[in-house]
Amino acid sequence: MTDALLAITVLWGFVFIYAVMATMDFGAGFWSMIYLNRDRTQATNIANRYLSPTWEVTNTFIVALVVAIYSLFPKATYTLGTILLVPGSMILLLLALRSAFLVFSNIATEYRKPLTYISGISGIIIPGILISVLPITHGHYIDVVDGVANLNLQRLFTSPNEYAFIGFAICSTLFLSSLLLADYSKVSREMDAYKVYLRDARILGPITLAMAFLVMYTLKHEAAWLYSRMLQDLPLLLVSVTFFIMGGLGVFLPSFFEKGVRGMPRLSVITITIQYLIASYVYGKAHLPYIIYPDITIHAAFTDPNSFRAVFTTYIVGFAILFPGFIYFWSLFMKDKKYLRQAAEGKE
Amino acid sequence: MDDVLIARSLFGTTMAFHIIFATIGVGLPLMILTAELLYQKTKNYEYVVMAKRWTKAFAVLLGVGIPTGTIAGVQLSLLWPGFMEVIGRVMPLPFQIEIYAFFVEALFMSIYVYAAERIKPWMRIVSLTLVALGALASAVLITNVHSFQGTPAGFRIENGEIVDVDPWAAFFNPGFGVTALHVALSAYVVGAFIVASVSAYKMLKNKYGSRLYKFHQRALMVSLVMGAIFSFLTAINGHESAQFLHEYQPEKLAAAEGLFETQSHAPLAIGGFTDKETQEVKGAIEIPWALSFLAGNSFETEVVGLNDFPEELWPPLYIHTLFNLMVGIGSLLIFISFSGLIWKKLLKKERFPKFYFLILILSGPLSLIAIEAGWIFACTGRQPWVIYRVLKTAEAATEANNLGVLSILFIIIYFILAVAVVSVLLYYFRKNTVMDDFKRAEEKGLLLYRTND
Numbered sequence: 001m002t003d004a005l006l007a008i009t010v011l012w013g014f015v016f017i018y019a020v021m022a023t024m025d026f027g028a029g030f031w032s033m034i035y036l037n038r039d040r041t042q043a044t045n046i047a048n049r050y051l052s053p054t055w056e057v058t059n060t061f062i063v064a065l066v067v068a069i070y071s072l073f074p075k076a077t078y079t080l081g082t083i084l085l086v087p088g089s090m091i092l093l094l095l096a097l098r099s100a101f102l103v104f105s106n107i108a109t110e111y112r113k114p115l116t117y118i119s120g121i122s123g124i125i126i127p128g129i130l131i132s133v134l135p136i137t138h139g140h141y142i143d144v145v146d147g148v149a150n151l152n153l154q155r156l157f158t159s160p161n162e163y164a165f166i167g168f169a170i171c172s173t174l175f176l177s178s179l180l181l182a183d184y185s186k187v188s189r190e191m192d193a194y195k196v197y198l199r200d201a202r203i204l205g206p207i208t209l210a211m212a213f214l215v216m217y218t219l220k221h222e223a224a225w226l227y228s229r230m231l232q233d234l235p236l237l238l239v240s241v242t243f244f245i246m247g248g249l250g251v252f253l254p255s256f257f258e259k260g261v262r263g264m265p266r267l268s269v270i271t272i273t274i275q276y277l278i279a280s281y282v283y284g285k286a287h288l289p290y291i292i293y294p295d296i297t298i299h300a301a302f303t304d305p306n307s308f309r310a311v312f313t314t315y316i317v318g319f320a321i322l323f324p325g326f327i328y329f330w331s332l333f334m335k336d337k338k339y340l341r342q343a344a345e346g347k348e
Numbered sequence: 349m350d351d352v353l354i355a356r357s358l359f360g361t362t363m364a365f366h367i368i369f370a371t372i373g374v375g376l377p378l379m380i381l382t383a384e385l386l387y388q389k390t391k392n393y394e395y396v397v398m399a400k401r402w403t404k405a406f407a408v409l410l411g412v413g414i415p416t417g418t419i420a421g422v423q424l425s426l427l428w429p430g431f432m433e434v435i436g437r438v439m440p441l442p443f444q445i446e447i448y449a450f451f452v453e454a455l456f457m458s459i460y461v462y463a464a465e466r467i468k469p470w471m472r473i474v475s476l477t478l479v480a481l482g483a484l485a486s487a488v489l490i491t492n493v494h495s496f497q498g499t500p501a502g503f504r505i506e507n508g509e510i511v512d513v514d515p516w517a518a519f520f521n522p523g524f525g526v527t528a529l530h531v532a533l534s535a536y537v538v539g540a541f542i543v544a545s546v547s548a549y550k551m552l553k554n555k556y557g558s559r560l561y562k563f564h565q566r567a568l569m570v571s572l573v574m575g576a577i578f579s580f581l582t583a584i585n586g587h588e589s590a591q592f593l594h595e596y597q598p599e600k601l602a603a604a605e606g607l608f609e610t611q612s613h614a615p616l617a618i619g620g621f622t623d624k625e626t627q628e629v630k631g632a633i634e635i636p637w638a639l640s641f642l643a644g645n646s647f648e649t650e651v652v653g654l655n656d657f658p659e660e661l662w663p664p665l666y667i668h669t670l671f672n673l674m675v676g677i678g679s680l681l682i683f684i685s686f687s688g689l690i691w692k693k694l695l696k697k698e699r700f701p702k703f704y705f706l707i708l709i710l711s712g713p714l715s716l717i718a719i720e721a722g723w724i725f726a727c728t729g730r731q732p733w734v735i736y737r738v739l740k741t742a743e744a745a746t747e748a749n750n751l752g753v754l755s756i757l758f759i760i761i762y763f764i765l766a767v768a769v770v771s772v773l774l775y776y777f778r779k780n781t782v783m784d785d786f787k788r789a790e791e792k793g794l795l796l797y798r799t800n801d
């Protein structure tokens with residue numbers, strides 16, 4: 001494997017981890033807003049219990065992602081920085097509102113309602129704009145004038161492909177997060193909340209699948225090069241659809257493991273994550289070697305070899321140091337059954 | 349306004365806003381840690397109440413510090429793509445390592461706040477120490493990039509191409525040590541005086557000798573000790589920073605002092621405004637020979653003046669005022685903290701005079717003004733370079749348009765966040781009085797972290 005390929009693989013790994021964490025994060029924020037008025041079901045509390053300790057960690061991933069791009073592919077930074085000025089700024093503005101009001105809503109309890117609405121709504125728009133980075137890198141919305149690349153906003157926002165991506169991102173966010181929260185509430189023995197989230201997942205699953213097909217369909221017309229390259233991996237795409245269907249079964253069938261309980265959310269969370277992994281692998285592979293089609297390739301944009309070696313070393317050292325921290329964090333907030341069940345066994 | 353000017357204003361505004369929360373975010377954890385340790389030593393639960401209340405304030409401030417930092421980090425690439433292209437090739441390490449510091453801070457902050465009751469006391473101390481270290485490391489590492497801008501190292505430019513890249517040599521650029529130390533020390537100054545401000549205000553509001561008065565007095569004494577130590581160290585190290593400028597960025601020091609002619613026995617100008625036409629500092633108090641002594645520990649030291657440089661490479665001359673502001677406030681803070689300690693500990697006086705409280709109330713905001721002045725001095729004093737003698741600011745700026753509208757949107761968001769964060773803090777501490785926390789500490793046996801209401 002060449003260094004550039006290794007670097008883009010690392011970057012792709014970051015994108016994937018962030019995508020999964022962010023869908024959970026933004027989705028949980030949205031659900032905590034939707035179920036704010038239903039005191040009975042605890043659905044909001046479940047979402048908040050997941051969200052409160054995790055949003056900071058998730059946010060750090062987006063910073064890690066940006067840093068990885070300019071340290072691994074500095075020559076792409078110039079063009080990316082220029083064309084992403086407007087969408088990037090929109091993401092930043094929404095992210096600032098969302099994070100701040102999320103924290104505020106947990107502190108100023110009397111004003112929880114309006115504060116949660118601000119953070120929930122701004123949070124659900126963010127994935128839509130975040131994912132727009134993908135169609136932008138397909139190159140069809142970029143005008144090059146005097147050697148300077150500029151984003152043509154009008155062309156971007158009149159394109160069906162762009163809207164298919166946006167719709168897909170928002171549906172995925174809601175779908176994945178409702179699955180995760182279903183699992184989380186089941187472990188927490190909050191069966192009312194569990195039913196609510198399971199129902200949401202059932203509604204959203206098919207819509208998300210339809211959106212994925214819509215993305216492919218519009219891609220065929222707007223970025224045929226990418227579409228045909230993706231179809232070269234048709235067998236993998238079919239495997240991915242199979243995993244999706246398995247995930248669907250986990251939501252609809254009665255549980256194999258427990259009597260009298262409908263749904264196996266843990267199974268669905270795992271299979272759906274695998275499905276996204278495969279699909280995004282196919283997408284990423286087809287996208288190579290371009291970072292931005294057709295001008296910027298990973299080889300041309302790659303950093304200095306000395307810097308790459310140094311950065312890569314810090315990845316390994318940093319990961320080794322942080323890993324125990326992540327495990328400890330996980331065991332305190334995701335696995336500690338007593339913590340998870342605190343609300344079911346009487347209020348704090 | 350042309351686009352470069354808008355980009356500079358927008359980035360400067362972002363940084364000026366982020367720095368408020370970031371600096372408190374570095375300074376306050378050390379105060380919290382001190383309170384926790386004092387509790388372990390004295391077993392007086394008032395220290396836990398202090399730690400809890402400061403932690404709550406810290407958590408709220410994080411809610412703004414983190415998103416504005418994210419804005420700063422991403423805006424660097426959006427507004428200065430030419431700069432980040434160089435940084436990405438030569439100087440990626442501090443940003444990279446900073447990510448790990450952010451993770452450490454984020455993980456252990458959540459553990460300290462949301463799992464406080466489920467972890468052992470020693471683990472609480474460990475978590476808190478890691479939060480403080482993580483915050484400190486973020487500040488030190490980002491300052492490293494700033495110091496690289498002033499003293500670039502670890503590469504050469506040949507025919508416009510970057511060659512011979514050595515990322516570790518860039519990381520350990522000559523300015524790193526002094527600059528990072530100055531930023532760290534000054535952040536602890538801010539942490540201490542912010543607490544001093546609030547405590548002094550509360551002592552004025554409460555009856556002398558009441559339980560609350562004593563509680564706030566205890567907090568005040570902690571902050572005065574910390575404030576005295578760190579303001580003193582900051583000044584010593586600030587002196588080193590100035591000597592450092594003398595060596596590496598002489599035109600910045602010359603502009604800071606309004607010195608035009610190169611000379612030995614150079615005078616130090618305090619106050620006043622630099623006049624370009626007459627080449628003097630109008631209305632300043634001049635201390636003969638002092639600048640030479642400050643720059644090189646000897647009156648013989650030759651200090652380079654602005655006239656040795658072409659005028660288009662001069663930094664803006666108003667940085668003289670910014671420098672004075674920082675040094676003036678620094679000296680004042682040393683005086684305030686030491687006089688308070690002498691009054692209480694040496695002279696053994698029972699009560700502080702009222703005007704002393706009034707000065708203390710101002711000390712927190714003043715320390716923040718010093719931070720702002722110091723940074724704007726450091727960044728603006730580097731102009732016209734974004735990387736000293738390598739890359740001009742104008743060459744590094746984005747070529748996209750739309751900057752004007754975006755700037756307005758960002759400023760609106762900062763305004764909303766500023767109003768909201770102050771309201772939330774006021775609301776929270778009005779609803780959760782110190783007395784409530786005392787009661788919780790007594791009833792629940794110190795389990796008072798997760799209680800929001």
Ligand code: HDD
Binds near residue numbers: 722
């Ligand atoms: C509480 C805040 C505070 C206080 C009291 C001081 N400083 Fe400072 N100073 C800073 C906060 C700061 C800063 C904001 O943190 C800066 C901006 C950039 C940097 O590295 O630190 C800074 C920069 C800075 C620089 C420029 C470094 C550069 O451009 O690279 C010098 C020469 C000094 N300081 C000198 C001093 C002196 C002689 C002080 C005497 C009391 C002093 N500072 C007090």
Ligand code: HEM
Binds near residue numbers: 727733
């Ligand atoms: C946190 C406090 C800071 C403040 C208040 C601040 C303020 C400013 C201001 C006012 C400018 C515009 C300068 C001018 O055009 O006259 C600027 C520019 C800049 N600063 Fe800072 N700055 C801070 C910290 C930093 C740090 C830590 C870095 C290092 C990453 C940095 C990097 C830059 C860059 C790259 C520019 C743009 C290019 C330039 O004008 O030189 N700043 N900053």
Ligand code: HEM
Binds near residue numbers: 413
């Ligand atoms: C000397 C000036 C600076 C100091 C002392 C500082 C310190 C900090 C600290 C302590 C935090 C943690 C949050 C908090 O406690 O508020 C933070 C957050 C952040 N800062 Fe700054 N910072 C400075 C300048 C900058 C600059 C110039 C950038 C841009 C390159 C930046 C990027 C960030 C980012 C991206 C975060 C969010 C990290 C996360 O998501 O967890 N900071 N900063």
